[in-house]
Amino acid sequence: MDDKGTLIYQDKDAHAITSAPICLKNIALKLFPEYPSQYVLDLGTGCGIIAITLAMERPSWKIEGLDILPHMIELATHNAELCSLNIKFQLANLCTFTTETPYSLIISNPPWQPLGTGKISPHPAKNISRFELMCSMPEILSFLERNLTSEGNALLLYPDFRIPELQTLIYKTSLDIFDLIPCPGIDKHFICHIRYKGTKK
Template identity: 30%
Template sequence: MNIGALEEHYKLELVPLYDREEAKSLFSLAAEQVLLLSPNKLMMQKDTEISFINEQKLLSILNDLQIGKPIQHILEEAHFYGLVFKVNEHVLIPRPETEELVDWIISVCSSQLTAKEFKILDIGTGSGCIPITLKKHLPNAGLSTLDVSSEAIAVAKQNAQRIGAEIDFITADVLTFQSKEKFDVIVSNPPYIRDLEKKEMHDNVLLHEPHLALFVNDDNPLIFYKAIADFAKTNLKSNGHLFFEINEYLGKETVEMLKDKEFIDIELRKDMQGKDRMIKAGI
């Protein structure tokens, strides 16, 4: 079978789960890893025959896709802000909206880094995509990151070592975590999806990504935001910043919560899709 025929096979077989363009993109990601071909070269070599071994590898990936397994988990990697991160079932797959949050933090902090010690705390490590990316782009900052999941911490440590980022890892529950350390920036992308929103989600998320990192009870959806905000009130330095990725449906409620806790200069931002997705606040 040649490349073009197998790409068409992907499109036909994945119709129940993905549209044709999504299926084409999934084939491109799979073929890039298996055949070591960039998307551009893939387009130019559609008549090239695939070896039996590589054909079987690509068909095996297709089988996993058909049962809803995310391509990032199949390939065990995800791209984020120009870096490649190892991912598995213990961590969330990095999302484009989180890249926008990281970009915002970098733009704010780049002008504030001085000779003094500048410290950033990320809460909710996951794959480590936020703290590792920040460390790569703000090398003079000290980065710490916290997660309740030891499995997630293990994945993030591997990513930090492979990418080359010095990070201080803390295994703890943010709902009870205390520290005397002061930070210039605290950032978090905590669990924020309410149970009532599960019906809107794709099965490849519901069945294959860690619910611990995704969901909160309908009756207290801001539980982690409140806890992190309380921690920030005590542990942010003067003129420090708190950054959140948020539930698109709870922007107003999150802003009001921060106002009630007397944060200042609160800014709610939309992502590229026009959804309320991130907040910056000061003390």
């Protein structure tokens, strides 16, 4: 269940839901009111918890989810249907994906564990969601550049030890870190609010 008691089914062999997606959802709700409506992407949607809980609290927003694992897209679609929500979940590789219509808000709890560190799980889905196996930090920033509107926003969750690397990499892009927001309930993690350089506050 999420923090509102919504029943969300998970894959037992995938990374279990933590407080991270709820933190991301709550910060998005705090930063962006119901109107003007947002066109939102839940990047690396997994079971769909961020997309679904956002859709329940921001019914005017158009929300989509994207994931590289077919069975997670099926699970997220099933969860949305159980909640009577019309959310489009797309199967795609973020390293090559480009949307036809740019998003005004992209939210993600990306894999943040560098390769060669940490304990590998026997379950591939857990490793993909935790380790930078299928995407790297530069590839996520490139995704944002390709898929955000000119005044769009992105919210990415990273542990504090990855922030200096993010700051170095983002300097070489058209993006900028607008704010670093401590994630309530998750020690030493920050939500990185990212926008294009020169975007008005």
